Amino acid sequence: MTQTALILFGHGARDPQWAEPMQRVQRAIQAREPQRRVALAFLEFMEPTLEQCVAQLADEGVTSIRLAPMFMAQSGHLKRDLPLQVEAAARQHPQLSIHIAGAIGEAPGVIDAMAEHILALD
Amino acid sequence: MTQTALILFGHGARDPQWAEPMQRVQRAIQAREPQRRVALAFLEFMEPTLEQCVAQLADEGVTSIRLAPMFMAQSGHLKRDLPLQVEAAARQHPQLSIHIAGAIGEAPGVIDAMAEHILALD
Numbered sequence: 650m651t652q653t654a655l656i657l658f659g660h661g662a663r664d665p666q667w668a669e670p671m672q673r674v675q676r677a678i679q680a681r682e683p684q685r686r687v688a689l690a691f692l693e694f695m696e697p698t699l700e701q702c703v704a705q706l707a708d709e710g711v712t713s714i715r716l717a718p719m720f721m722a723q724s725g726h727l728k729r730d731l732p733l734q735v736e737a738a739a740r741q742h743p744q745l746s747i748h749i750a751g752a753i754g755e756a757p758g759v760i761d762a763m764a765e766h767i768l769a770l771d
Numbered sequence: 772m773t774q775t776a777l778i779l780f781g782h783g784a785r786d787p788q789w790a791e792p793m794q795r796v797q798r799a800i801q802a803r804e805p806q807r808r809v810a811l812a813f814l815e816f817m818e819p820t821l822e823q824c825v826a827q828l829a830d831e832g833v834t835s836i837r838l839a840p841m842f843m844a845q846s847g848h849l850k851r852d853l854p855l856q857v858e859a860a861a862r863q864h865p866q867l868s869i870h871i872a873g874a875i876g877e878a879p880g881v882i883d884a885m886a887e888h889i890l891a892l893d
Contacts, residue, residue, distance in 0.1 A: 655889060662846045670844045670876045677886035685890075717889045719843055719876075722792045724784045750892050753885050754792045754841075762884035763875050764799035767777060767839045768807075770872050 654686040654711045656702055659719040660726065661691035668695060671719055686711065692726055692734075699731075703738040707745055714747045721754035776808040776833045778824055781841040782848065783813035790817060793841055808833065814848055814856075821853075825860040829867055836869045843876035 655678065659671050668689065675687050686709070690702035697705065706714060716735070718727050735747050753759055777800065781793050790811065797809050808831070812824035819827065828836060838857070840849050857869050875881055 653893075655892075657889070659843065662844070664846060664850070667844045667846055670874070670882060673877075673882045674885045674889070677882055678890060681886065681890060715892050717892065719885070721781065721841055721843060721876075722784070722789045724786060724789055728786070750889075752792070753888065754843075755795075756884070756888040758888050759881060759884045760792060760795045760799055762878070762881045763796045763841070764803065766875065766878040766880050767779070767796070767872075768800060768803060770777075770837050770839065771775075 651713050652686075652709070652711045653713045653715070654688060654706045654709075656688050656690050656699070656706075656714055656716045657719050658690050658692070658699060658716050658731065659695075661693045661695035663694050665695075674719070692730060699734045700738055700741075703742060703745065703747070707742040712744055712746065714745060715750060716747060717750045718752050720752045723752050723755070727752055773835050774808075774831070774833045775835045775837070776810060776828045776831075778810050778812050778821070778828075778836055778838045779841050780812050780821060780838050780853065781814070781817075783815045783817035785816050787817075796841070814852060821856045822860055822863075825864060825867065825869070829864040834866055834868065836867060837872060838869060839872045840874050842874045845874050845877070849874055 657671050671689055678687050688702050690697050690699045779793050793811055800809050810824050812819055812821045861869055
């Protein structure tokens, strides 16, 4: 049986508060679908790293991961760093398939929500 | 008469494609409210800088700016770099008031849209 998980993959920052919006997205997903396995992972400054996160999910028996990059746009981090990290994780866990989605800031629904929020600022 | 403008303030990147989602947010705002003045500005790698953008808006007669940080979360960039740049711009254009909003990734509507998008990935 395929066991699936989502990874919300963020840049990370020195300030621990930085991860809060990602944790809120994680909770919003789990409020809608409590049975989902949703993990966070970070490119730098924060843990777990992607390697640590994938190892944990593999230990749990996960065989299919969908990774959502929590970035405003495609950048060098997503075009170069992330694929290298995903390839390394896939080599360590050959039973796992990992699919990388587009940058969350490029999703049409997210773009609309950003526009609505900004127009409601005054 | 107060003349207002919005600035979408992003990190910037070496890759020119990086700015596309911000341009899409700009167009989504203008599709909803065509009379709005909506400008983009960048912290690094891209132009206009905030200084250049504010000078342009001041030339146009804008007296009140609302700045929306297009960042996933509050980081050192928003806590330290941005306030310094805004103070410098305000000193150069004392007729202008500039209000900084929270990071767009922290807006509840944006968080919900991110969660919905991720759940729809499979």
